[in-house]
Amino acid sequence: MASQIQGSCLCKAVQFEADAIDGPGSACHCVMCQKSHGGPFGAYIRLVGLRYTKGEHAISAYPSSEYCTRSFCKFCGSTLQFLDRRHPDDVSFAISSLDGEHGATVGLHIYADTCVKWHPITDDLPRFSEDHDSTEN
Ligand SMILES: [Zn+2]
Numbered sequence: 001m002a003s004q005i006q007g008s009c010l011c012k013a014v015q016f017e018a019d020a021i022d023g024p025g026s027a028c029h030c031v032m033c034q035k036s037h038g039g040p041f042g043a044y045i046r047l048v049g050l051r052y053t054k055g056e057h058a059i060s061a062y063p064s065s066e067y068c069t070r071s072f073c074k075f076c077g078s079t080l081q082f083l084d085r086r087h088p089d090d091v092s093f094a095i096s097s098l099d100g101e102h103g104a105t106v107g108l109h110i111y112a113d114t115c116v117k118w119h120p121i122t123d124d125l126p127r128f129s130e131d132h133d134s135t136e137n
């Protein structure tokens with residue numbers, strides 16, 4: 001595991017760092033993640049000790065459901081954070097926002113029922129039909 005994690009948006013207006021990655025991340029196949037990431041799924045990882053080093057003012061956010069907000073760079077549109085008001089201590093970032101040799105991995109698939117037909121799941125990682133929070137089980 002890298003001693004320090006760094007990340008940024010596509011245009012580098014937003015930059016952040018964190019102390020560590022908390023466990024494997026998840027690949028979320030819900031339709032909202034597909035739309036917001038512009039890809040077949042969204043991949044998120046939890047970060048410990050997050051701090052913004054540049055451009056926190058450049059972050060915009062969209063309330064995508066009753067409890068959840070998705071943040072993105074207002075200049076380049078890069079997906080950044082997924083925030084759930086029911087779990088305010090969870091700091092989930094799009095794995096694609098991390099830079100360098102961060103060592104993040106995906107450990108499970110969630111909302112696998114809505115996986116797109118054009119990019120099927122082909123690995124043997126655990127699959128869940130809805131959300132799965134391993135810390136609460
Ligand atoms: Zn940007």
Ligand SMILES: [Zn+2]
Nearest residue numbers: 028029030033
């Ligand atoms: Zn999702």
